[in-house]
Amino acid sequence: MAGNGKDGKVVANVVKAAVDRYGASQDELIPILNEVNREIGYLPGEALDEISSLLRVPKSHLFSVASFYRMLSTKPRGKHVIQFCESAPCHVAGGREVWIAVKDYLKIDEDQTTPDGKWTLLTTSCLGVCGVGPVMVIDDDIYGNVEPSQVPAILEKYH
Amino acid sequence: MKYYRSHVLVCVDPECLKKGAHDVMDAFQDELVAQGLIDEVQVLETSRIGGCDHGPELMVYPEGVHYTNLTPDDMPFLVEEHFLKGRIAQKFVTEEKAFTDEELSAPTAKEIRVVLRNCGKIDPENIEDYIAEDGYQALGKVLSENTPEQVIETVLNSGLKGRGGAGFPTGKKWEFCRASKDTPKYVICNADEGDPGAFMNRRVLEGDPHSVIEGMIIAAYAIGSNQGYIYCRAEYPIAVKTLRIAINQARSMGLLGKNILGSGFDFDLEVRMGAGAFVCGEETALMASIEGNRGEPRPRPPFPAVKGLFAKPSNINNVETYANIPQIILRGAEWYASMGTEKSKGTKTFALAGDVKHTGLIEIPFGLTLREIVYDVGGGIKDDKKFKAVQTGGPMGGCLPEAYLDLPVDYEAITKAGSIMGSGGLVIMDEDTCMVDIARFFMDFTQDESCGKCTPCRVGTRRILEILERICAGKGKPDDIETLEYLCAQIREDSLCGLGQGSPNPVVTTLKHFRDEYEAHIFEKRCPAKVCKALIRYEIIDGICTGCTVCARNCPVGAISGERRQTHVIDPDICVRCGICKQVCNFNAIVIN
Numbered sequence: 001m002a003g004n005g006k007d008g009k010v011v012a013n014v015v016k017a018a019v020d021r022y023g024a025s026q027d028e029l030i031p032i033l034n035e036v037n038r039e040i041g042y043l044p045g046e047a048l049d050e051i052s053s054l055l056r057v058p059k060s061h062l063f064s065v066a067s068f069y070r071m072l073s074t075k076p077r078g079k080h081v082i083q084f085c086e087s088a089p090c091h092v093a094g095g096r097e098v099w100i101a102v103k104d105y106l107k108i109d110e111d112q113t114t115p116d117g118k119w120t121l122l123t124t125s126c127l128g129v130c131g132v133g134p135v136m137v138i139d140d141d142i143y144g145n146v147e148p149s150q151v152p153a154i155l156e157k158y159h
Numbered sequence: 160m161k162y163y164r165s166h167v168l169v170c171v172d173p174e175c176l177k178k179g180a181h182d183v184m185d186a187f188q189d190e191l192v193a194q195g196l197i198d199e200v201q202v203l204e205t206s207r208i209g210g211c212d213h214g215p216e217l218m219v220y221p222e223g224v225h226y227t228n229l230t231p232d233d234m235p236f237l238v239e240e241h242f243l244k245g246r247i248a249q250k251f252v253t254e255e256k257a258f259t260d261e262e263l264s265a266p267t268a269k270e271i272r273v274v275l276r277n278c279g280k281i282d283p284e285n286i287e288d289y290i291a292e293d294g295y296q297a298l299g300k301v302l303s304e305n306t307p308e309q310v311i312e313t314v315l316n317s318g319l320k321g322r323g324g325a326g327f328p329t330g331k332k333w334e335f336c337r338a339s340k341d342t343p344k345y346v347i348c349n350a351d352e353g354d355p356g357a358f359m360n361r362r363v364l365e366g367d368p369h370s371v372i373e374g375m376i377i378a379a380y381a382i383g384s385n386q387g388y389i390y391c392r393a394e395y396p397i398a399v400k401t402l403r404i405a406i407n408q409a410r411s412m413g414l415l416g417k418n419i420l421g422s423g424f425d426f427d428l429e430v431r432m433g434a435g436a437f438v439c440g441e442e443t444a445l446m447a448s449i450e451g452n453r454g455e456p457r458p459r460p461p462f463p464a465v466k467g468l469f470a471k472p473s474n475i476n477n478v479e480t481y482a483n484i485p486q487i488i489l490r491g492a493e494w495y496a497s498m499g500t501e502k503s504k505g506t507k508t509f510a511l512a513g514d515v516k517h518t519g520l521i522e523i524p525f526g527l528t529l530r531e532i533v534y535d536v537g538g539g540i541k542d543d544k545k546f547k548a549v550q551t552g553g554p555m556g557g558c559l560p561e562a563y564l565d566l567p568v569d570y571e572a573i574t575k576a577g578s579i580m581g582s583g584g585l586v587i588m589d590e591d592t593c594m595v596d597i598a599r600f601f602m603d604f605t606q607d608e609s610c611g612k613c614t615p616c617r618v619g620t621r622r623i624l625e626i627l628e629r630i631c632a633g634k635g636k637p638d639d640i641e642t643l644e645y646l647c648a649q650i651r652e653d654s655l656c657g658l659g660q661g662s663p664n665p666v667v668t669t670l671k672h673f674r675d676e677y678e679a680h681i682f683e684k685r686c687p688a689k690v691c692k693a694l695i696r697y698e699i700i701d702g703i704c705t706g707c708t709v710c711a712r713n714c715p716v717g718a719i720s721g722e723r724r725q726t727h728v729i730d731p732d733i734c735v736r737c738g739i740c741k742q743v744c745n746f747n748a749i750v751i752n
Contacts, residue, residue, distance in 0.1 A: 025451075026450070027449065027450050027451045027469075028451065029451030030431070030432070030433070030448060030451055031431070031432065033434065034393065034432060034434055057451075061452075064453055065451070065452065065453055068436060068453040068454065068455075068610075069433070069436050069454070070434070070435030070436060071435035072434050072435075086603075086604070087355030087356060087604070088355045088512075088513075088550065088554075088586050088597070088600060088601065088604075089355060089518075089584075089586055090355075091600055092512070092514060092586060092588060092592065093513070124394065124435070125355065125435070125437055125604075125608070126353065126356060126357070126358070126394070127394050128352065128357075128358030128361040128394065128395060129358065130355075130356050130358060130518070131172070131176075131358075131518045131519050132176055133512070144176065145176070145177055
């Protein structure tokens with residue numbers, strides 16, 4: 001499936017759309033990378049090639065930027081991405097136990113993807129919903145006040 | 160503008176959320192749709208209607224009826240009674256008096272709301288709501304009556320200091336930028352609120368975005384800029400969306416763009432999103448990120464006021480700083496300076512988190528003591544446990560023990576105590592918190608978030624983390640404390656940016672105030688708070704254990720043995736210290752040693 005990303009989207013088209021939307025200049029680079037990453041699920045080398053030629057920015061620079069930011073990934077990610085808050089308020093509120101429960105359930109560690117490609121487990125910095133910690137985000141859904149015992153039921157909602 | 164006959168405020172404080180406030184709100188809205196009332200009743204999320212003791216709860220205006228103890232199943236009846244038939248549904252009204260309007264804007268007597276005054280009261284996606292609360296009046300006043308110099312003077316006289324953490328006088332910053340000759344100039348809002356536990360800016364951006372926009376336009380007028388950027392972190396998608404809506408509305412009303420309010424002054428704004436890097440909250444790193452580079456800091460000087468974004472003079476302030484500006488212009492510098500302490504004027508928002516009863520946002524004048532914040536505003540420690548420490552200033556801040564509870568909170572006093580004000584996160588910790596574990600935790604964060612540009616921060620934080628991990632694992636060495644102190648001093652002195660220089664702070668302050676805990680871990684191989692797994696043992700007390708076998712059946716690793724009706728025993732070599740046995744024991748027969 002060369003050239004195709006998440007849901008069969010053609011990489012070149014996604015890049016073109018993002019560049020058209022924001023404009024082909026270097027100071028629009030991060031919005032462009034964000035959008036491509038969101039549409040395809042990660043930033044394949046092919047997308048970076050494409051952006052490099054449209055923006056006239058060396059690929060080395062693109063890679064240095066893409067690898068710097070936590071939300072951009074140069075590796076494929078699973079169908080669903082879990083972002084677990086690892087910040088102090090969630091930690092104090094019992095986050096560690098929930099984190100262990102998630103890892104036990106998925107049988108993977110931080111920054112890993114399950115062999116079936118369904119889940120990628122990431123940690124995130126504070127999401128600003130500390131009042132309801134521990135907090136985790138699955139795709140775009142926020143779960144607060146999570147207890148270890150609730151983890152299987154939450155994850156089983158996703159197919 | 161849409162007209163509603165009723166406004167309904169739903170409390171979404173953590174306690175109400177726990178009890179299902181969102182389910183009630185969804186059911187309420189579904190019912191409004193079903194009854195064809197959705198265009199007549201406006202539903203807003205807010206905080207602190209009552210005390211959350213009877214949540215989920217909602218408040219209906221203009222009647223001012225306070226409904227409590229609601230469930231989603233109650234909604235059909237409530238909507239039919241109140242909104243169709245126009246009768247108050249008495250069975251959901253409690254005796255407890257709801258807060259009046261006055262109290263609503265300042266939930267406890269010690270709070271004063273300047274920055275948060277509109278949050279939860281107005282619809283953030285409707286500019287007219289903001290205008291109805293005197294919004295954009297300050298802008299009109301400035302453009303028609305004041306010279307840029309007068310604006311700067313007002314801000315100087317108000318005593319407002321940068322709310323992002325460093326506390327540099329805002330008026331001075333504007334003055335420097337105005338004095339720079341180079342053009343164009345940029346106005347930037349730092350909305351990269353990355354400190355764990357701090358979400359004051361998120362609340363303002365999502366609840367009252369126009370106050371920030373208005374503050375930025377006034378700043379632009381004062382320094383002579385025509386283009387601004389709001390750099391918002393990608394972890395706040397709702398804030399980004401709200402800001403974009405607000406900017407479009409302001410533009411369509413002629414409050415942004417060319418010839419604002421017919422004054423001849425041009426200014427426009429753009430939202431830029433980060434992509435997840437804590438260091439981008441540092442101003443030079445933030446500007447590098449807007450330019451499309453890795454968000455790495457650079458040495459200062461030159462300061463942004465001289466050479467900032469795109470190497471042009473730039474003024475960069477925090478969300479809360481800008482949100483204060485319209486009120487200062489409208490109500491006067493003297494009014495603002497009348498609140499607070501001698502050197503720290505005005506109010507400050509804080510996010511209370513951790514082991515405190517009422518978590519959430521507060522806004523108080525400078526000068527309240529930590530004790531007043533924790534006990535009067537925050538309601539005390541959860542489960543009435545003992546206070547142990549408060550962590551101020553985020554990951555670059557420090558932990559202050561009980562002895563500092565009567566410290567009046569302002570920039571000077573907090574700095575003198577060895578911590579920093581930071582952006583306003585306050586993490587309260589109770590007696591069950593291990594301070595070595597907390598220090599390890601913060602170093603794990605800073606080590607992870609170090610951008611890697613300079614060696615002291617990149618390597619130093621990693622070495623500190625390794626030592627702390629070893630100590631927590633029961634493998635501490637006698638000279639570890641000295642090594643830590645040496646490393647902390649080096650990092651503090653030699654790092655490039657403020658984040659690197661501040662990164663050892665959690666270790667420095669815990670070493671200063673909780674040295675005995677480090678010593679217990681290292682020399683006695685003991686964790687006084689019973690947190691560090693390698694240093695604790697679960698044991699079953701003979702005589703209390705009834706031999707019910709519940710613990711043995713629930714142990715995931717089979718570490719517990721014993722005959723029925725006989726005292727059970729935990730094998731420490733097999734036990735993984737998960738604590739399940741202690742949770743399931745009905746007789747409190749299991750203790751941690």
